[in-house]
Amino acid sequence: MFWKPTRGLFTGTRLWRTLAFRLAAAYALAGLFLVSLATASLYLVLVRELEKSTQLFLADKVHVLSTLLRDRPEDADALREEIELESAARQYEHFYIRLLDEHNKPLLMTPGMASQLDLEQLSEQTGSRLGRTVAMMGRNQLPFRVITVRSSLGSSLTQKDTLQIAIDVSEKEALLARFRLWFWGVFLATAALFPWVGYHIARRGIRPVEEMATTARHISSTNLRERILADGYPFELASLASTFNDMLDRLEDSFERISRFSADIAHDLRTPVNNIRGEAEVALSRARSSHEYREVIESCLEEAVRLSELIGDLLFLARAESPLTRLRSEPVDVRELLWGLKEYYEAWAVDCGVDLHMTLGDEPIIAELDRALLQRAVGNLVSNSLAHTPPGGSVHLEIEASASSIQIAVSDTGAGIPADSLPRVFDRFFRVDTSRSKGSGGTGLGLAIVQSIVQLHGGKAEISSQLGHGTRVSFCIPFSRQMTKL
Ligand SMILES: Nc1ncnc2c1ncn2[C@@H]1O[C@H](COP(=O)(O)OP(=O)(O)OP(=O)(O)O)[C@@H](O)[C@H]1O
Ligand SMILES: [Mg+2]
Structure with a gap:
């Protein structure tokens, strides 16, 4: 049941398309793969080590018996004890030894060997597989490992005899069988648990995403105050x-x-x-x-x-603001344009008792601009300055050109703007002294229009002001910008 998506992010989503499902599937597959790899390699190491210990045991026995036969061929008691008694004394890992003469006739044999092993089958080993450990099944379906070696003996026995040692490896096989059972148990438990654990880990990990989605869902034009509390998020x-x-x-x-x-x-x-x-x-x-x-x-x-x-x-x-807006650019003599504006506002300045003057430089400045828009922008600035400069004050128009841009500035010695209002003067309908501006007919759109015009030309407008001392508004327009038609 834990697979069933019921709420939030997963509602109405196909399970296999959810991130939690994909992560859980990836965890499960990776987990299964790693567990299988670890257990299988452990199993292989165990098989190899058990096989090695059997071989070492057989090699050890061969060595002991060969030494006995070589060094003390007359000591038949010691040989008998080694062959007949030692194995019988063992509770686990029974082993059986027999000594054959050169005609394959048994000289000595561990008691009970015939009941455990098919001796004829064992005799077949004497030919081809000398010195090698081979697997063989006993009479009681018990697994054995057998080694056959030729041994040179002393004079009283024969010259060339055969030594065969068989060891019962059923305990080791049982251990491997138990391991295989354990392996399948772990595999099945992993297959069942990993997806579950993975799914819960994934759900936990993506909970913040769900919370974000929930917040986003609650947001509307009337409810923009919701925020995500990211405390504790990764x-x-x-x-x-x-x-x-x-x-x-x-x-x-x-x-x-x-x-x-x-x-x-x-x-x-x-x-x-x-x-x-x-x-x-x-x-x-x-x-x-x-x-x-x-x-x-x-x-x-x-x-x-x-x-x-x-x-x-x-x-x-x-x-x-429309991205489709295009400028009607043409080569404009900016000095001449400003001169025309000064003449236009001269009469108003005289009426206000304000001195309107300009610094234009000597060189002509020709730039690709929209003439009407530039006139409107500078006109807005001059009229603002004239409207806020008391009689006796002055308004200064200046232009500066560099290799890459022109800068036009209008400054006055008027009322100035309070510092807290400055960041908002380019906003639409913003007026510092609302009652006064309304009385004088200002709508608060003049500077917003200036900014739009400057931005359309790829430039930037700036304002600085000191209350009671005056205001300076300037804008910079790059030459290099490619102008297009409005
Ligand atoms: N040179 C200036 N000196 C003092 N205050 C200014 C100056 N220029 C602008 N302001 C202040 O900034 C406000 C916004 O100016 P803006 O030109 O956008 O609007 P407006 O002049 O009130 O109206 P509009 O230009 O649309 O007729 C003005 O109301 C005024 O208070
Ligand atoms: Mg204005």
Whole structure:
């Protein structure tokens, strides 16, 4: 039953496609392979060692008996004791020895040997397999290892005799059989346990992923506050969780901006519409002179112009964000363009009692730019400076060109911007002094438009300001950027 995926990540997923299943299968296969390898190699080592110990025993016996026969051929008692008694004294690993003369007639033989071994079969060994240990099955279906050697004996016996030693290896075979049984037991236990253990380890390992998936599932545009608590997660998943949390931070920030933006749009559109409506209602409430109607229509027209400008600005910002937006680039003499702007704003500056001057340099600066957009960006900056500089102050326009970029800056000696507002002045609809800006008709889109224009040209806008001392807004546009048509 533990295979059945019931909740979370696995719901509705085919089992074999789950990570837990694949990991469990991999654990199980690897575990089975390793356990089989370990037990099989142990088994082989055991077989070899047991075989070796049998051979050593036989070689030892051959050595003892050969030495006896060679050195003390007359000592028949010692030989008999070795052959007839020693084996009988053993409880396990019985062994049997017989000594044959050159005509294969038994001279000496361990008692009971004939009942255990087929002596005729044993005699067949004397020819071809001399000196080698061979396996043989006894009369009682007990396994034996047999060795046959020629032995040179002393004069009273024969010259060339044969020595045969057979050892009962049934205990060793039983040990190997027990080992094989144990091996299959371990194999089956591994086959049953490893998938289970592997599955639970895998489930435990991927639990953080499930938690992340659950968090992701709970996130919607109205609920962006959920975060993954990565305490205790392994390093890799903790870094994934923190990346995920960072992404949520950015999303939350963007959503907040968008909803603030929508609220600001609604507010800024509602004000002129309400004004038009209010004036029209008042005008229609009773009969008016043509002069009064004219005044109302003029006022409505003013509001309508404000409305259409606002809508135009919003449309511009929306278009600027589209990846399909293209610039209408052309070679522009930037000094001439700024000179034209200065002339345009000169009258307003005089009205404000502000000194508008420029530093343009001597060399002509020709760059591939969108003329209308650049005019709009610089115009926005100059009008901001004029709007926030008291009479007697000054506004300075400057341009600097390097091999790779041009920098345009507008600075003034005006009111300045508080430090805490500076990071937000490029945001849409952001106004420092809301009441004053509203009164003076500012919508808070001017700097956002400047930034969009600069970004469309591949540049970057910057602002620095000191409250009560003035503001400087500058932007840098690279020459090298390939310009495309809007
Ligand atoms: N040179 C400046 N000196 C002081 N404050 C400034 C200056 N430039 C901008 N600001 C402040 O930054 C705010 C944002 O400027 P931005 O140009 O985006 O909007 P706005 O001038 O209020 O409206 P809009 O330009 O859309 O008519 C302004 O409301 C103003 O408070
Ligand atoms: Mg402005």
